[in-house]
Amino acid sequence: ANNERPAPPVFRGSDEIRDLAHAVTAMRRRLEERARLEDNVSLLTHEMKSPLAAIRGAGEILHDEISDPSLTRFTDNVIHESQRLCDLLDRLLAMARLEKLESLPARKRRVNIATLVEEWRRSRYGLLADKHLHVSVNDGTLQAEEETLTLALFNLLDNALRFANAETTLTVHVEGNALTVENIGPAIPDYALDRVTERFYSLPAPGHDKSSGLGLAMVNEIASLHGGSLALANTDNGVRSTLTIPQQEH
Known part of the structure; x- marks a missing residue:
């Protein structure tokens, strides 16, 4: 000591x-x-x-x-x-x-997800325009620590943008205690599904430089700090990321 x-x-x-x-x-x-x-x-x-x-x-x-x-x-x-x-x-x-961080500061509040998505959309306007991508988000809130939730959402959206096919839509949906980000694009290979949240592990995206492999690792860490989880799954035409954060009972 x-x-x-x-x-x-x-x-x-x-x-x-x-x-x-x-x-x-x-x-x-x-x-x-x-x-x-x-x-x-x-x-x-x-x-x-x-x-x-x-x-x-x-x-x-x-x-x-x-x-x-x-x-x-x-x-x-x-x-x-x-x-x-x-x-x-x-x-x-x-x-x-x-x-x-051993735990999050005790300042969790209801965070409007659509507001954060709009902030992200403005900051990535050029990248979205290059691929002619649209962003769809429903009205919803999550009770969380705002700064880390913002970091998690931005990283999920950056990852979805990176792998999305041109002229498609990124979909953000909030329901209950779950936040999902979905894109239309290549599926995650089966061998990588359990590894994509590891630090420095990344998959090649067409037309992009190799990523740092830290984005999803940070989201996973933030989910853990909230006592929640991060899950990635392939859909019929893309990938869905689901961030689950337990909500405090009133």
């Missing part, structure tokens, strides 16, 4: 007590190693954001100054890849914050 390195307790007597002491000491050391790793990852992630922003800024300046199409291709790549890395770092930091 005082940041000291205590020596393992020494017992003369029962083997069970001695075994327990060794087990507790081993557990403490493993927890310390995990905490150090998490702190180092968070520190490294923060430290990488500044140079990445500088690289992207330099790429944008060069892009404006260069007229040769063959060189412009390289500056476009610098800008694009540096933005991908920034997005990955943001997701790593968000995942680290979630994993450090």
Whole structure:
């Protein structure tokens, strides 16, 4: 507790007590190693954001100054890849914050899902327009911690957008304690259904870069923090994601 390195307790007597002491000491050391790793990852992630922003800024300046199409291709790549890395770092930091939470703050309230979907739609307007996608949502609310629910819904919608076929509709539906996001597109292979919520596991999407594999992992973590669950299933023509959050009784 005082940041000291205590020596393992020494017992003369029962083997069970001695075994327990060794087990507790081993557990403490493993927890310390995990905490150090998490702190180092968070520190490294923060430290990488500044140079990445500088690289992207330099790429944008060069892009404006260069007229040769063959060189412009390289500056476009610098800008694009540096933005991908920034997005990955943001997701790593968000995942680290979630994993450090033992429980959610006691400020759950009724959250209007249609309002959140509209906020997401405005922020992804260009991507939706590129694929000529529509978004459909019914009126409904969920009682949840708003910030983490927003993060979960945005990640579910981003995933649905990524794999949706062009000129189709993303459907968001709230009923009872369940929130579903459904798209029309390729099915999830059977071998991947149980793995898509693992960290860094991702499937290729036509026309897109490889994803970070953190989006659905974050949604799964948020569901767990709410005492709920996340389930993905193939439909006749796409994929349905269902986030279930137990509702408090009044």
